[in-house]
Amino acid sequence: MEVSGKTKVFCVIGDPIEHSLSPMMHNAAFRHSKIDAVYVAFKVEKGTLEDAVKGMHSFGICGMNVTTPHKTAIIKYLDGVDTVAEFVGAVNTVLNANGKLLGFNTDGIGALRALEENGVKTKGKRVLLLGAGGAGRAIAFQLAQEADELIILNRDANKARVLAGALRKRFNKRVVGNDLTPNVLKNWIEDVDVLINATSVGMHPHRDHTLVDKSLLKPELTVMDIVYNPVKTKLLKDAKSVGAKVIYGVEMLVYQGAASFEIWFNQSAPVEVMKEAVLEKLQAGGLSLEQ
Numbered sequence: 001m002e003v004s005g006k007t008k009v010f011c012v013i014g015d016p017i018e019h020s021l022s023p024m025m026h027n028a029a030f031r032h033s034k035i036d037a038v039y040v041a042f043k044v045e046k047g048t049l050e051d052a053v054k055g056m057h058s059f060g061i062c063g064m065n066v067t068t069p070h071k072t073a074i075i076k077y078l079d080g081v082d083t084v085a086e087f088v089g090a091v092n093t094v095l096n097a098n099g100k101l102l103g104f105n106t107d108g109i110g111a112l113r114a115l116e117e118n119g120v121k122t123k124g125k126r127v128l129l130l131g132a133g134g135a136g137r138a139i140a141f142q143l144a145q146e147a148d149e150l151i152i153l154n155r156d157a158n159k160a161r162v163l164a165g166a167l168r169k170r171f172n173k174r175v176v177g178n179d180l181t182p183n184v185l186k187n188w189i190e191d192v193d194v195l196i197n198a199t200s201v202g203m204h205p206h207r208d209h210t211l212v213d214k215s216l217l218k219p220e221l222t223v224m225d226i227v228y229n230p231v232k233t234k235l236l237k238d239a240k241s242v243g244a245k246v247i248y249g250v251e252m253l254v255y256q257g258a259a260s261f262e263i264w265f266n267q268s269a270p271v272e273v274m275k276e277a278v279l280e281k282l283q284a285g286g287l288s289l290e291q
Contacts, residue, residue, distance in 0.1 A: 110256025
């Protein structure tokens with residue numbers, strides 16, 4: 001699509017940002033949807049975030065994604081945030097609504113949609129979530145509304161307990177927070193239906209790392225990993241080898257991006273087009289589902 005003076009601009013900010021797959025994903029979606037827009041990546045260092053937000057105003061940038069290290073800090077520069085972003089304390093999507101900058105967090109809905117689109121319903125299920133950081137909090141917020149019971153394990157046990165308490169109070173559901181140790185993990189994993197790794201363990205370059213010993217995995221389990229580099233983490237390789245259903249981190253990446261698209265344009269996102277663009281980029285870098 002030809003860029004002109006009428007072309008709308010969208011972006012992602014962070015540091016580092018060179019590795020981002022968002023430009024490929026969203027530009028593919030714009031082309032497919034025949035939207036006169038372009039999506040670019042901007043490196044924004046710590047200490048320059050306020051200037052970047054002012055630049056969004058000044059340049060009339062229509063929408064923005066936010067990644068490390070700005071997802072929490074950006075909130076104070078916005079005109080408002082949705083209930084999820086407020087609870088999580090992090091924003092990954094910004095909408096410029098006629099000069100008002102509104103923040104959203106699509107990580108949790110991205111994870112939930114990845115599960116649902118792969119035929120996994122969490123309603124009435126017991127879910128074990130590893131990690132209570134930014135992504136973990138967003139995922140927990142969505143899961144607590146659906147699952148019969150949610151168990152959150154985190155290396156900082158207090159962080160998991162505080163999150164669990166806040167979710168119990170908000171949704172009146174069974175939510176447990178505990179320490180992420182091999183023994184505690186072993187005790188809980190025996191009776192859950194879904195396991196989600198919301199930590200960075202297993203991410204490149206530490207491809208051989210996993211929090212879950214293969215002996216704890218079973219065919220009846222659904223295992224999801226939010227890590228997408230490598231596409232097939234050790235956790236997912238182990239899960240697949242025992243016959244468990246696996247859901248790749250690429251799925252969450254695409255669905256959280258699709259949710260951003262839908263916030264910006266108020267129309268359905270071309271999910272398959274976005275997924276294909278991401279997979280092509282990963283395969284160009286030597287990463288694929290067949291690795």
